[in-house]
Amino acid sequence: MLKTFAATLLTGLAFAGSVLAQETTVKFTLGWKTQGSDAAFFVARDKGYYKAEGLNVVIDQGEGSGATVTRIMGGAYDAGFGDVNAIIQNAAAKPGENPVMVYMIWNRPPFAISSKKATGITKPADLEGKTLGGSQGTPTTRLLEVFARKNNVDMAKVKLSNMAPNLQEPLLIKGDIDGALIFNITSYFNLVLNRQDPDKDFNWLMFGDYGLDLYSNGLMVSQKLIKENPKAVAGLVRATNKAMIEIAKDQALGMKSVMNFDNLVDEKVEKRRLQYSFSELIVSPEMKEIGIGDTKDDRMTRAIGIIVEGYQLARTPKPEEIFSRQFLPPKSERELVYTAN
Known part of the structure; x- marks a missing residue:
């Protein structure tokens, strides 16, 4: 047996x-x-x-x-x-x-520009005269020129500030930049973790809504x-x-x-x-x-x-x-x- x-x-x-x-x-x-x-x-x-x-x-x-x-x-x-x-x-x-x-x-693409509602950026034309912070080489930053052309934004009137991705939300909250070139699914929750209300206090220009249907x-x-x-x-x-x-x-x-x-x-x-x-x-x-x-x-x-x-x-x-x-x-x-x- x-x-x-x-x-x-x-x-x-x-x-x-x-x-x-x-x-x-x-x-x-x-x-x-x-x-x-x-x-x-x-x-x-x-x-x-x-x-x-x-x-x-x-x-x-x-x-x-x-x-x-x-x-x-x-x-x-x-x-x-x-x-x-x-x-x-x-x-x-x-x-x-x-x-x-x-x-x-x-x-749908996550590429977007986030800004405080107090800044008044509700459409692409509002970017003129503003300072945007982005990380060099990221898709949102690299595609900004295409976004601008498709929406008749004069990039000569937009100031770009290069920064590390982890600085974008803190500087946006402080007011050192007017908008951040981000991935919405990342930035939204970085704001949450910084005790912000991304729905109530921030605007979001989604690239997919403005001609970049990626x-x-x-x-x-x-x-x-x-x-x-x-x-x-x-x-x-x-x-x-x-x-x-x-x-x-x-x-x-x-x-x-x-x-x-x-x-x-x-x-x-x-x-x-x-x-x-x-x-x-x-x-x-x-x-x-x-x-x-x-x-x-x-x-x-x-x-x-x-x-x-x-x-x-x-x-x-x-x-x-x-x-x-x-x-x-x-x-x-x-x-x-x-x-x-």
């Missing part, structure tokens, strides 16, 4: 070993430090959605949504959450090496992974999509996994950030029409043109170099309904 038990145990261990051996490890980088808006990736991991697809997804914190692209291009990561506009820049310079967006999450962050993968293991890419997208649909209806579920990944984050603030990502960046008329994860080719073409102009790129990539919908689940499985709770 002991021999039978031992044989059964060995058989079980061998089977378990073969299952583990079949799992594909995917090294995944977030766009920044742990935030509530990353919840879908943690839920997909915690609830076993990635595992059910034969994936062992190893999630690391990031260094910026643009850095996600360079991390993947450098070979250290297979996939990540990052900015499609950084893909466009790299595709222009190094075609064939850039990652590919396979699941668009932020249908896409933004989503799930991207290396071209190497697409070529060598398309099944893994499809599974990664399918599992992430399943988690996205769930947390749109239940943010508490999302925050449980966020806190499980990093219990040092401010749970209350990060839950608000998760909800903000849905209300301000994810949910849009277009998303409701085509489902989360997809894009429209004509809009992507225009978006590429805006980035080429703003960054003065030598080459204009084609939409299919930037985004692929071949791994998306059917639209019926991507119909996201958001309920704040």
